[in-house]
Amino acid sequence: MTTVSIGQLKLESGQLLREVELAYERVGDSSAPAILVCHALTGDQYAVGTADQPGWWAGLIGPGKAVDTGQFQAITFNVLGGCNGSTGPLSINPETGEPYRASFPELTIRDMVRAERKALEALGINHLAAVIGGSLGGMKTLEWAKLYPEFLDTAIALAVTPYYGDYGVAFNHIGIQAIENDPEFQSGNYHPETRLKGFEIARMAGMVTYRSSQLFNGRFGRSRCGEEFEVQSYLDYQGRKLAGRFDPNSYLILLKAMNTHDVEEAELAAELLSISYSHDLLYPGELMIPWVENQPNAKWEKIETDFGHDGFLVEFEKWAHHVQAQLQKTVNAKSHVLA
Numbered sequence: 383m384t385t386v387s388i389g390q391l392k393l394e395s396g397q398l399l400r401e402v403e404l405a406y407e408r409v410g411d412s413s414a415p416a417i418l419v420c421h422a423l424t425g426d427q428y429a430v431g432t433a434d435q436p437g438w439w440a441g442l443i444g445p446g447k448a449v450d451t452g453q454f455q456a457i458t459f460n461v462l463g464g465c466n467g468s469t470g471p472l473s474i475n476p477e478t479g480e481p482y483r484a485s486f487p488e489l490t491i492r493d494m495v496r497a498e499r500k501a502l503e504a505l506g507i508n509h510l511a512a513v514i515g516g517s518l519g520g521m522k523t524l525e526w527a528k529l530y531p532e533f534l535d536t537a538i539a540l541a542v543t544p545y546y547g548d549y550g551v552a553f554n555h556i557g558i559q560a561i562e563n564d565p566e567f568q569s570g571n572y573h574p575e576t577r578l579k580g581f582e583i584a585r586m587a588g589m590v591t592y593r594s595s596q597l598f599n600g601r602f603g604r605s606r607c608g609e610e611f612e613v614q615s616y617l618d619y620q621g622r623k624l625a626g627r628f629d630p631n632s633y634l635i636l637l638k639a640m641n642t643h644d645v646e647e648a649e650l651a652a653e654l655l656s657i658s659y660s661h662d663l664l665y666p667g668e669l670m671i672p673w674v675e676n677q678p679n680a681k682w683e684k685i686e687t688d689f690g691h692d693g694f695l696v697e698f699e700k701w702a703h704h705v706q707a708q709l710q711k712t713v714n715a716k717s718h719v720l721a
């Protein structure tokens with residue numbers, strides 16, 4: 383695992399986080415223009431991955447792909463507060479010598495972005511051709527464009543809205559309650575080997591919002607395996623799978639950060655491409671359109687998909703060309719200025 387140290391970080395809450403590290407993946411020529419890639423809630427830094435283990439955006443990023451690593455370098459951090467190598471609840475608190483666990487401070491999306499800016503500078507990257515991300519990664523992308531317009535040429539924000547709507551907050555509430563009321567949760571000091579049923583249930587509730595009724599009805603068609611419906615077995619599986627790969631304290635930190643995301647009042651100086659996906663229950667296009675219309679340099683596209691919110695993780699043939707065109711537009715504008 384590759385990590386970069388950024389020293390201490392003062393959080394929006396006023397708390398100081400010491401000895402902060404971010405884990406990252408860096409792909410492409412390190413002298414090429416840099417694109418920062420931001421992962422979603424349960425994602426990680428392996429956007430591209432390897433031939434044996436392709437990352438979650440291997441279909442989008444690579445040689446000759448929409449984010450062409452022959453032209454750009456792509457860097458992805460595991461989010462601050464995450465559980466894949468970046469400082470988060472599983473990390474050792476330098477003040478106690480013990481893992482933070484439930485004592486890890488609450489974060490905001492802005493804290494995550496400020497950590498990444500410091501990390502980029504520690505890596506010698508002082509400008510970005512683009513920031514791109516979906517969902518929680520889209521929230522970070524918008525926050526990047528708001529905080530540091532001079533640091534980036536364009537922002538590409540997918541499956542996101544300027545603030546997290548009440549429907550999203552509502553489902554986060556269900557997830558948080560399911561985890562915190564699991565008797566084994568122990569106020570966040572659960573045994574490290576314990577798989578919390580409440581966490582599995584939180585993921586099931588989440589999965590229902592990441593897809594659509596069209597997708598579930600079309601895929602499962604009321605078919606059964608024994609006594610139960612296939613869709614029940616599918617959700618049980620998805621719950622177990624996440625509980626096996628993700629830390630519940632980290633999940634809580636990230637859900638709470640999503641709830642407070644809000645850039646509605648911001649006017650973005652940076653160029654913005656925003657893409658919404660049909661049937662996205664959490665980040666509906668209707669919340670994005672009026673905001674984008676009031677931004678001076680923003681463009682909005684809508685993609686039809688039965689995947690709903692998770693549309694930004696699949697069916698690249700439907701939307702990657704918009705990303706590619708936005709990057710090319712930025713490159714052309716820049717070479718025009720330099721000429």
Ligand SMILES: CC(=O)SCCNC(=O)CCNC(=O)[C@H](O)C(C)(C)COP(=O)(O)OP(=O)(O)OC[C@H]1O[C@@H](n2cnc3c(N)ncnc32)[C@H](O)[C@@H]1OP(=O)(O)O
Nearest residue numbers: 421422423424425426438516612613615616619692695696
């Ligand atoms: C940006 C980010 O960081 S994403 C965050 C986390 N990243 C990831 O999860 C990787 C990204 N991948 C995904 O999100 C999804 O896999 C997608 C969107 C790419 C593809 O979605 P889908 O094709 O619907 O696959 P989905 O993951 O929902 O389900 C397939 C799994 O369910 C299992 N499954 C399917 N039907 C059933 C059933 N009836 N009973 C039990 N299990 C079932 C499959 O065996 C498969 O298992 P596997 O994941 O171990 O191979």
Ligand SMILES: N[C@@H](CCO)C(=O)O
Nearest residue numbers: 422423424425517592
């Ligand atoms: N599939 C995504 C959904 C949230 O954007 C995840 O698990 O992170």
